[in-house]
Amino acid sequence: MAIVGEVISVFGFLRNAWKLRKERRDPTRLSANRLITAFEAHGIARQQIIRLLPAPVLEASPEVTMADFSSPEKLQHKLSPQLLDWAAEYLNLKRAWLDGVDEPPHVVIDRYKRPAEYRAWFQARQAQAPEVGRWMSVWKAKGEEIGPDGSGPLCLVYEETSEGLDSKEWSRYWLLSDEWRLDHSPCVENMAAAVAVARSLGILVTGHGLPLDKLTRVTTGKMLIPQAALHRRGRWYPEDLADPAPGRNTEWQRAVWEGGQAWLAEAHRDTP
Known part of the structure; x- marks a missing residue:
C-alpha cells in the first residue's frame, strides 16, 4: 500500500508540474483556470457561472455556452475583456490576478499605522x-x-x-x-x-x-x-x-x- 501511495503522489506531482508548464506557455489558459477556480472557491459551481452573466457580458461574448465553463481548455477560447472585468468585480478580485499577472488575488485595504x-x-x-x-x-x-x-x-x-x-x-x-x-x-x-x-x-x-x-x-x-x-x-x-x-x-x-x-x-x- 505504501508503494501505491508513493506512485499516486509522484503522479500528482508530475500532473501539477505539467499543468503549470502549460499555463506558463499559454497565459489565456491560466486566466481561464483562475476564473473557474475562483468561482468554485466562492461556492459557485462552474456550470452555474453562465447563469450569473449580465446581458452586456453575454452580448460581448455571444458564443459562450455552459459547456465552455466546464474546463480551462474550453473557456480560454471564449475569454473576453468584458468577461474578465465582470468576474473581477463580481468576486471582488484583482483583475490583474485574473489576467495571470503574479499579484495577490484579493483587494487589500491595509491601513497599517493608520x-x-x-x-x-x-x-x-x-x-x-x-x-x-x-x-x-x-x-x-x-x-x-x-x-x-x-x-x-x-x-x-x-x-x-x-x-x-x-x-x-x-x-x-x-x-x-x-x-x-x-x-x-x-x-x-x-x-x-x-x-x-x-x-x-x-x-x-x-x-x-x-x-x-x-x-x-x-x-x-x-x-x-x-x-x-x-x-x-x-x-x-x-x-x-x-x-x-x-x-x-x-x-x-x-x-x-x-x-x-x-x-x-x-x-x-x-x-x-
Missing part, C-alpha cells in the same frame, strides 16, 4: 451594501498563543454575505492587512485598533486559527480566502484585546490596548 482610516472605509461599505451581513475575522496560526510569546502571520479578513443563486448565501472578501505578524507589537496594536473601530460600528468580530501553511499562503497571496476558510479551527476573541475586562486583563493585554488607542489618537493629532 487604523482610524478603517472607520471611513467600513462606513463606505455599509452605505454601498446596506443589506448584507458583514463581519471582520482575525486569523492566526492554529495553536499559536495570543500573548507576548505569540508568533506567525496575523491576517484581518472582512467579509460580506448576501443571497446568491437559488437562495444560497455566498460571500465576498477583502484583506485588511498586508503580511502582518503576531510577533510584531505594532501589528498587534493596529489589529486591536481595527477591532475597536469595527465593533464601534456594529460589525461582528470573530477570531479563528488556521494551519500555518494555509495562513501563510493567504497572507502571501497564494491562496484564495474562501479556500483557506475551509480549514478554520477553533475560536478566540479579538475583542478581549480591544476592550479588556477590568481586573482580568494581563499586563500584555493592557499594553496592546493602550498601543491600539495611541494609534487611533494619532489620527486626531494629525487632523488640522
